[in-house]
Amino acid sequence: MRDRVRERVPVVVQTGGRRRTGARVLWVGAETVVTCGILVLLLVVHQLWWTNQQARAEAREQVSVLEREWAISPPGGEESPSAETVETVETEETELSGQEGLVSGSEGGGGVASTRPARPSGSDLPRQPAASRAFAVLRIPRLGLTAPVARGVSKRSVLDKGYVGHYPGTAGPGLPGNFALAGHRNTHGEPFRYINRLRAGDEISVRTRERTYTYRVDQVLPQTAPRDVGVIRPVPRSVVKPSYGYSTAGAYLTLTTCTPEFSSAYRLVVWAKLVSTA
Structure with missing residues (x-):
């Protein structure tokens, strides 16, 4: 009997390996979560901070370039665009997603879906510069805003540079009709972030090489x-909310952007009327 007891070999169940494997899986999972969190944080910083820094710097430089050119070259050179002479701008997107017209804006750029005008006939029309080149400077004293205005509402070549975009086919500054503009509300310079603070009576100026136009x-x-195209027509009136807008011709300025902030679900629209030319 004693010999039999001595011959028995004890069986040891090892559980340490499983515990180590489970701990290793948890560690790898935690590292993955932290890494993803850091990447998301970097993306947010890039979108909300870095794109603004880049776009604002470029917009300020463009304003300086324009004002230096205007100081050197007196009025009478290249004319600002009008509804009759503006060239068709081939936008990369019919609808912007800002970032912003009634074309939608990237996380808050804003525009309205617009139709392109027919290309004007005749060979004596002035040659227009590229869509991304600014031709005017927009100032809104109440908001402390100064921004260059460029032709077109393309995200990549206009709005994402911190510029305010001029809707193709709408009137030029100071002319009868509707001088319609779009800008990002969030990211990429966000020039129109606070236009919701504008109230009746606030002044907006648009300076070109020839003169300065003041709107109220x-x-x-x-x-x-987003597709309420009535707000950028020559006599602007909302087709969604007809109680907003006008019924008589005039010289109007329209600002469009996305709302609410960090969303492109709807559009915010500000209308102003021309009151003086200097």
């Missing part, structure tokens, strides 16, 4: 659909 804010449409 008249109406604010807090929210409308």
Whole structure:
């Protein structure tokens, strides 16, 4: 009997390996979560901070370039665009997603879906510069805003540079009709972030090589659909909310951007009327 007891070999169940494997899996999972969190944080910093720094710097430089050119070259050179002479701008996107027209804006750029005008006929029309080149400077004293205005509402070549975009086919500054503009509300310079603060009576100026046009804010449409094209027509009136807008011809300025902030679900519209030319 004693010999049999001595011959028995004890069986030891080892559990340490499984514990180590489980701990290793948890560690790898934690590292993955932390890494993903850092990448998301870097993306947010890039979108909300770095794109603004880049776009604002480029916009300030463009304003300086324009004002130096205007100081050197007197009025009478290249004319600002009008509804009749503006060239068709081939936008990369019919609808912007800002970042912003009633074309939508990247996380808050903003525009309205617009139709392109027919290319004007005749060979005596002035040659227009590239769509991304600014031709005017927009100033809104109440917001402390100074921004260059360029032709077109393309994200890549206009709005993402911190510029304010001029809708193709709408009137030029100071002319009868509707001088319609779009800008990002968040990211990429976000020039139109605070246009919701504008109130009736606030002044907006648009300077070109020839002269400065002063508009006075008249109406604010807090929210409308992205494809409410009525707000940028020559006599602007919302087709979604007809109680907002006008019924008689005039010289109007329209500002469009996305709303609410960090969303492109709707559009915010500000209308102003021309009050003086200097």
